[in-house]
Every structure is written in structure tokens, then in C-alpha cells.
Amino acid sequence: MPSEDPPAVGRRNSRIGLWLFLIYCLLYAGFMALTTFKFQVLAEPVAGVNWAIVYGMGLIVAAFVLALVYMVLCDNDEDAAAEDKS
Amino acid sequence: MNYETSWVAIFVFALFVGIVLFISFYLGAKAKTARGYYAAHGEIPWFVNGIAFAGDYLSAASFLGICGLVAFYGYDGFLYSIGYLAGWVVALFVIAEPLKRMGKFTFADALDKKFNSRSIKLTAAVSTLVVSTVYLIPQMVGAGTLVQPLLGFSYEIGVLVVGIVVVLIVVTAGMVSTTWVQFIKGSLLVAFCAVLVVAILARGLTKSQSEYAGPVALPTDRAPIPPTGGWVGKPYVRYAKAGGGYELYRRIDDKTGTRAQSVTTAGKKTLIDGLPKGVGEGHAGLQPVGQIQSLAGGATSTGSLGPIKFLTAFANSTVILWPADKDPIKETDGSSTTIYYQKATLGKDLLVPGAYPAFKGVRGSKLSEKLDFLSLMLALFGGTASLPHILIRYYTVKNQAAARKSTVVGIASIGFFYMLTLYLGLGAMTGGTLDPTNNNMAAPLLAKGFGELPFAVISAIAFTTVLGTVSGLILAASGAIVHDLMSNVLKIEMTDHGKVRAGKVVAIFVGAAAMALGIVFKEVNVAFLVGWAFNVAASANLPALIMVLFWKRTTKQGIAASILIGMLSSVGWILVSAQAYTVFHLDPTKAIAPFSQPGLVTIPLGFIVLVLVSLMTQPQNAERAAIATAAV
Helix, strand or coil, rough: CCCCCCCHHHHHHHHHHHHHHHHHHHHHHHHHHHHHHHHHHHHHHECCHHHHHHHHHHHHHHHHHHHHHHHHHHHHHHHHHHHCCC | CCCCCCCHHHHHHHHHHHHHHHHHHHCCCCCCCCHHHHHHHHHCHHHHHHHHHHHHHHHHHHHHHHHHHHHHHHHHHHHHHHHHHHHHHHHHHHHHHHHHCCCCCCHHHHHHHHHHHHHHHHHHHHHHHHHHHHHHHHHHHHHHHHHHHCCCCCHHHHHHHHHHHHHHHHHHCHHHHHHHHHHHEEEEEEEEEHHHHHHHHCCEECCCCCCCCCCEEEECCCCCCCCCHHHHCCCCCEEEEECCCCEEEECCCCCEEEEEEEEEECCCCCECCCCCEEECCCECCCCCCEEEEHHHHCEEECCCHHHHHHHHHHHCCCCECCCCCCCCCCCCCCCCCEEECEEEHHHHHHHCCCCCHHHHCCCCCHHHHHHHHHHHHHHHHHHHHHHHHHHHHHCCCCCHHHHHHHHHHHHHHHHHHHHHHHHHHHHHHHHEEEEECHHHHHHHHHCCCHHCCCCCCHHHHHHHHHHHHHCCCCCCHHHHHHHHHHHCCCCCCCHHHHHHHHHHHHHHHHHHHHHHHHCCCCCCHHHHHHHHHHHHHHHHHHHHHHHHHHCCCCHHHHHHHHHHHHHHHHHHHHCCHHHHHCCCCCCCHHHCCCCCCCCHHHHHHHHHHHHHHHHHHHHHHHHHHHHHHHHH
């Protein structure tokens, strides 16, 4: 394969990925636990809607934000690696 | 409901399919080698690939199934949206990079690179084939459902049309053209749904004036038909109509009731409110439903609303749902009548989980039902990364950075679309255009409420959606058979050209199987069917994928065993679950599986099997050193 990341960068990227994954995992698990065992909490009104809407939409936004964070962190590494090579 | 043929729809539809086929033929001419056919030479730009991810992923299920569930049950459909998107996080953060680094065409190849074992090639290829097939079923069901109102054909013909067009696409093209088709379709779907949501918000919510929305006075000019047979003791009353058939009411007291509708099946005939289903004199069709009975403060209309105000106004309104009565009325002549009745429901009760019968455990106290729900959500979480046709797309861009960027573009467009699904569904629930017998039709019928052209466009997009996903899946399946099974396991010598040709022949067979299964599973919600596919994918592939990437002591025997056990246990579990018994017309209370979604048990089972078998089959030190060197 052409232009692969050097192994060190690859390892760092994997670690960043796993940390971000862990954050999202907790958010997702929290939502599912609430839904399954305490769905009344989600029915409480907040911000003109209810917690189910806020948390649910929040999970979608969180996925996107974490993905952006990931891309930014990883790309910096890769640029640095590319500079090292040249 | 009766569906008339719409010429605008047919024209727009033909235009879309024509363009797709043209692209397919044009680009197909460029893909002559196996690498070109299966991985598009690794040359797709990252942005295009990202939207194509969305195109692959936003299948008939995302679109038709989720909108339908929201339109019928509210928030529960949105839970699928959340779960499907969460799956992307696993794919991006955990699987995407290391997998791309391995640089192979298929799931089987990637696993095999480390071990070079025929048993892994075999099991991985079989699992790709099984997962693709299970995932193809909802796509075909979606296709059949769409064609019915669009072209006025029967469901079965719809399934055949899709099957044939898709096989044509796959046979003529391969990965280059399916990527571009997915790109076009993905962007159109998201953009058009955004337009539709703007229209829904601009329309706001309006109290219905229909006699099918809320209590009305029972007729006083004639006596009701005396109840006989199965009608005795039911809350329904029938009043004979002049032209034949009857008006049906669900009684509230002696003077008032709410309108209800009945569908009778007697042999091959279908009657609506006692008249043969059809158009014209002496025939009847179901009334479209989905109305608001009352708004907050007795208002008649809200006018246009912002996205949050819309939800607030919805929460404060009373919506009429049209569930089917659980006990159909059976007559001695063998006919069976299902009654759809009005159920006034507070909007705020529809904005929390638990209204969908399959998710009722959320509001109940039965542990097995709660586990069923958690099991589905776990399968959705781990299933995305395990789908064969999503994995293939990691290989179509040129490097790691491009793969990353394209996944972010994918998440952005898919996430945005999933937010829209909630509004599309609620718009359909309150738009007065629903078919009470088929929730998969909610989204196209919602568009129909805005006019013939939006209906035509959305149906055409949805149809190309199905085409795109199905062609991606058939490609994955044919790749598994030709590349992995025939040339790697059975060691059949084939030229590059021969491989591509064999792939096309296989595509025809897989397509035929998909059509047959699509006809069998006609009546099941497509999002629910996709949930099963995710269960199988996650159970069979996830343990192998994760462990081969992150656990150095994984052995080839461990991988092969976990794929095999994960696949067999999840498929087996599904076949003996209550939901499957319903599809096969068996008594669901006799089902063996304690709940319908196997993931919660079978995914961990795959991991356990992998670890145990790996530990039992650790190589000697010298061999281990050799493997470690080979893997670097």
C-alpha cells in the first residue's frame, strides 16, 4: 500500500481512537441503562422537549464531535510524520 | 389502501434508474481487473467515498423502516437511529485504521493475511455470505413495498424488478460504479429529506376535521347490523351502507363512537369494510389515517414552527394512532377480519421509548423483555463494523488519512439524516396520509401529502437507495464466493478475467435468492429485519475482527471457531425466537428462545469461544516468533 502511516503514528492514532471510543461507550451505555431501567427519567421535560430527545440527539451530535476531534488529532500526527520524511 | 399508478412518479423513477444504469455501464467499462472490480483500484476521492458510506448505510431500513416506526410508535423508531449511528463510532475509532493498514479486499482476506489458513478463509467467506443474505432480506422487502404505490404493481413484482435491475448493475460494473451510485444517492437522500423536514415544520400541526379523527355520533337513521358469529361481544358496531358493505364504529356509549376500519381476508379475496378492495363502484379502500385530535389550548392550527417548538407542540397535542385489534374476528367460513381502531394518545407519551410492541419491556418489569431491548442495542452498536459491504468501502480510498476523512464525512451525513428521521416520522404521524396496515410506507406517503412530485422524487430516491445497498451486498457476497471460496479454499485456478466473470455468475444466483426471501418476509418492519442482520453480523464477525487487531495470542483455530459459533448460534437463536414464529405463522408463545434478539448472548459467546480455543491452540515458541515476524 502506498503512503501508509509509520507504525509509531499508527499506534498513537489507535490509542486516541480507543480513548474517544471509551468516552462514547459510556455515553451510549448511560442512555441505554436509563431507557431500560428508568425510562420515566427520560420523560421529564427539559428545554421545551424532554430528556429522551435531548440525550438522543446529543448522542448523534457527540458521535460527530468525537469523530472531528479524532480527525484533527490524527491528521496533525500524520503531517508531522510527512515532514519528518521530507 | 388502494394505490393508483402515478405517471409523474413513473417518469421520475425511470429517469433515476436510467441515470444509475448509465453510470454503471459507463464506469463499468473501466473496471477490467479484479482489484478494479472489487476495490475500485483504491482511487475513490475521500469526500465521495464518505458520502458513499452514507449511501451504503442509509438503506431501505434506515429510511422506510425508521420513518415507519416513528410514524406508528413515536420515539422507538428513533432508538434505531441512535443505535445505527453508534455503530459508526465503533467502526471509526476501533476498526477502520488497523484494518485499512492490512490492505486487503475482503473481510476474509484481512483476517487471512495474518494466518494464511484455509479454515479461516472458508468460515469468513461463509459468514460474509450469510450476513449479506440476511441483510438483503429487508432491502428486498423495502423494494417491494415501494414499487406498490409507485408503479401500481404488486409487491412480488416490485421485488422482482429490483432484483433484476440490481443484478444488471452488479454484472455490468463493480465497485467503481456502485461507489458513484452510492454517492449520488446518498447526497440526494439527505438533501431531499432536509427539504421535506423544512416543509413539515412550515406546515406545523393542524387539528383534523376528519370524521376519522375523534368521537362522532353513531348513525340514528338506521339500526346497526345485529352482531353474529365472531362479532358477538366485541366493542364494534356495523351500520349497513346503501352501496353495500358497512360503516364500522368502535362504541364509546349508546350514542357516540369512533370510526374504525376493517380488513377481511377470505381465501384470496380481500374486503375493506365489507366491500371488495379496489377502486370504483362497489369497491372500497382504507381511509388514510394519522391525525391530530386536539392541540394545546384548543387551538386549530399552530402555523409554521421551529424544530424545538415543533416537538413542544407535538408533546402537548393528542394524536390518533390506528393499532390493529389483537384478536381478529374469525368466522366459520374461514374468513378473518382485522379491525384497525382509533387510539387517542398524548404526544408526550410518544416522545419517550417503549410504545413499540417489540420494545414494550422498556416500560414493563419483565427482565427478559428488557434484555431483549439491550440485546438489540448491543447488536446495533457492534454490527456496523461487522457488515461486509461497509468493510469493503474502507479499501476504496488511497490511504489512512483519506479513510479517516471519508468516515467523518460519513458520520456527519448519516447523523444529520438520523436527526431528520424523527421529524419525518412525526410529520407522517400527523400528516393524515398513513396506511394503517403497512408502516414501511409511511415516508413515501408523507411525501405524497405534499404533492405528486415530492412523492415521485422520494420514491425514486428510496428505490435507488435500495438498488445501491443491494448491489453493494451482492458484490460482497460474490466476492466472498469467488475470491475466497473458489480461488483460495477450493484452489480453482482462474485468470483475473475469469474471476470477474465467475463473480458475475454468482451475483445472479445471490440476487435470485434475495428475491425469494424478500417475498417470504413481506409483512415485517424493515428496521426490525435489519436489527436481526446486525445481530448475526456482530455475533459472527465482531469477536474475530476485534481480537485479531488487539490480542496477539489469537490463533487461526480461535478465529475460525468464533466465526462459526457466532454465526450458527445467532441464526439458530433467531429461527427459534417468538418473532420468527410469528413470521412462520407458528404460535409465538411456544418459541424456545427467551427473547428475540440474540446479540446479548451470542456476541460474548463468540469472544469466549475465540479466547478459549486460542489458548488451547497456542503455537510453540519458534512458530510464534515466525508469525510475529510475518505480521510486521
